[in-house]
Amino acid sequence: MSDMHEIILDSTNKIFKDLCTKELIDQAEGGKFAEEVWEVLVESGITLVGVPESAGGTGGDYDDAFHILQTAGRFGVPLPLAETLIVQWVLADHGVNATNEVLTVADGASTSNTIELEETSMGYSIKGKAINVPWARDAKKVLSLAKLAGKSVIALLPLNKAIIKNGSNLAGEPSDIVIFDKVTEEGIFVKQVDEIAFNRKINELGGLAKAAMMSGAMETVLELSVTYVKEREQFGRPLHRLQAIQQHLAVLSGETVASISITNQAIAAFDKGIFDHEIAAAKLKVNESSGIITELAHQLHGAIGVTHEHQLHQMTRRLWAWRDEFGNENYWADQLAEKVMNMDNQNLWAIITDKQVEEIV
Numbered sequence: 001m002s003d004m005h006e007i008i009l010d011s012t013n014k015i016f017k018d019l020c021t022k023e024l025i026d027q028a029e030g031g032k033f034a035e036e037v038w039e040v041l042v043e044s045g046i047t048l049v050g051v052p053e054s055a056g057g058t059g060g061d062y063d064d065a066f067h068i069l070q071t072a073g074r075f076g077v078p079l080p081l082a083e084t085l086i087v088q089w090v091l092a093d094h095g096v097n098a099t100n101e102v103l104t105v106a107d108g109a110s111t112s113n114t115i116e117l118e119e120t121s122m123g124y125s126i127k128g129k130a131i132n133v134p135w136a137r138d139a140k141k142v143l144s145l146a147k148l149a150g151k152s153v154i155a156l157l158p159l160n161k162a163i164i165k166n167g168s169n170l171a172g173e174p175s176d177i178v179i180f181d182k183v184t185e186e187g188i189f190v191k192q193v194d195e196i197a198f199n200r201k202i203n204e205l206g207g208l209a210k211a212a213m214m215s216g217a218m219e220t221v222l223e224l225s226v227t228y229v230k231e232r233e234q235f236g237r238p239l240h241r242l243q244a245i246q247q248h249l250a251v252l253s254g255e256t257v258a259s260i261s262i263t264n265q266a267i268a269a270f271d272k273g274i275f276d277h278e279i280a281a282a283k284l285k286v287n288e289s290s291g292i293i294t295e296l297a298h299q300l301h302g303a304i305g306v307t308h309e310h311q312l313h314q315m316t317r318r319l320w321a322w323r324d325e326f327g328n329e330n331y332w333a334d335q336l337a338e339k340v341m342n343m344d345n346q347n348l349w350a351i352i353t354d355k356q357v358e359e360i361v
Contacts, residue, residue, distance in 0.1 A: 005064055008049070012068050015040060016075040022311050028078030029172030033138045038079055042100045047081065051088050056098035063271040066212045070263070073216030073322075076314050078173065080104055080135035082209040087143045089205065091156065094191050103156075105202060106130035106144035106178070115146040115180065117155060123186025126157060129179045134325075136176035137164045145195060152195040158185055169321040171314075206326030207283040208266055214286045214322050215263040217315045218256045218293055224312050225252060225300045245300065252296045255289040262286070277339045284332040290319040 019037045028034055041047050050065035051057020069082055080102060087103040106113055107130070115128035130144055139159055146155045157180070165177040226249065229239035239245050266282035269275035294316040298305045305312040323329070 004060070005067070008060065008064050009067055009071060011044065012046060012071050015044060015046075016071060016077055020075040020077050022314065025076050025078050025314050026308075034079055037077070038102065041079070041081065047084055047100065048088060048098050050085060051092045051098045055092045055096070057088070057092065061271055063267055066208060066267045066270070069209050070212040070216040073213030073318070074220050076217065076220070076318055080139065082206070082213065083134050083139075086202065086205045086209065087141075087156075090143060090154070090201070091189065094189075096156075096189055101140040102135070102138055104133055104135050104139040104142050105206070106133050106142055107202075113144065115144050115155075115157075117146050117148040117153065117190065119148070120184065122184050124155075124184070124188055124190065126155075126180040126183045126185060129177060131177050132167070132175050133178045134169075134176075135174045136162075136178050137166055137174050142178060145193075145198065146190075148190065148192075151192055152198075153190050153192050154198060155191075156189040158188065161185070169325070171318040171321040173318075173321065203326055203331075204270075204279050207332065208263075208270060208279050210322045210326050211259075211263045211279070211282045211286045212267065214290055214319055215256075215260045217318050217322075218259055218286075218289070221293055221297045221312065221315045221319070222252055222256045224315070225249065225297050228301055228304075239300075248296050248300055252293055252300075255292050259286045259289045259293075277336055280332045280336040280339065283327055284329060284336060287323040287329045287332065290323050294319055 019040060024034055024037070038047075045058035046068060048057040049060040049068060050062050051059075053059045065085055069085070072079075072081055083105050084103045087105050088098050090105075092098065106115075113128070113130040115126065115130060118125040118127075126146075128146070130142065133142060136142060136159060141156050141158050143154060143156050146153050146157075148155075159178065161180075161183040163179040163181060165179070167175045167177060169175045226240075229245050229249065232239045234242065240249070262278075262282045262285050266275065266278035269278040297312060297316060301310070301312055304310050305316075307313075327335075
């Protein structure tokens with residue numbers, strides 16, 4: 001956590017609160033990119049948090065960046081902030097200077113992504129496709145795994161010559177198919193990598209980013225639910241006075257707090273570089289809690305919660321969409337199970353009793 005942590009989060013919260021309205025989200029879901037908000041984020045340095053100043057970033061650390069994403073999730077910010085930050089971090093690790101462009105990342109673990117590079121006298125010839133690429137239609141470049149002369153590489157590929165087939169997730173956010181039909185580009189970043197290690201890194205960064213955003217969205221769902229049951233009456237009594245409603249609120253509050261707590265613990269562990277199972281546990285817990293929280297919130301709101309005029313559906317649809325991105329429950333359960341099965345008794349006991357928390361916090 002940087003010395004400016006609280007100031008950074010306070011400034012970010014004010015920006016999102018002022019600019020990220022329900023109307024803005026509606027427009028974004030209708031296909032309009034929130035260019036003005038993106039420019040504010042760029043000018044404030046938010047898109048470069050966690051990137052060293054020596055690489056053209058604004059400094060700060062992962063703790064700052066993931067809590068910014070948590071705040072973004074609280075307001076349902078309809079921008080590829082997480083994807084851009086992830087690409088910036090990966091590029092900085094390889095000595096590439098930061099950029100103010102909108103960036104995205106392709107899921108390298110998907111067997112449907114088949115991008116191949118061929119080195120020519122004109123640069124690199126690119127062919128193949130990548131599916132479910134977030135915000136591809138609005139991004140300038142995509143970071144993707146590719147094959148070059150039979151070897152695995154990562155490449156930062158310009159999208160201006162690519163064919164983009166528009167798609168979307170449940171939240172109405174772009175999730176597109178990118179097709180390169182023997183496109184030639186020169187001067188692009190290409191680096192040989194270990195494919196398994198790279199996929200693991202992307203899933204860790206992306207999984208933690210989405211867990212942070214989901215835990216933030218859960219806070220808003222809880223706030224909306226509490227406000228609603230205090231304002232509405234049934235049988236001559238405020239809804240929040242009814243025992244069944246109080247029970248729903250208790251479960252909703254517990255799941256929200258648990259999700260925020262385990263996510264914050266994973267963020268702290270990752271920031272200190274001593275994480276092992278924390279990201280898998282956090283994404284798994286947040287994914288599972290999202291189902292419980294969205295069900296209870298819609299029960300509390302009744303029919304109004306699914307109407308276009310109400311904000312609730314904007315948050316709950318994001319929870320449904322994000323739970324499948326960068327690993328669903330099955331993926332992270334497998335990751336956690338594999339780690340547990342490979343541990344000795346002492347380390348397993350540390351996980352069960354959470355003894356390592358004192359070393360992190």
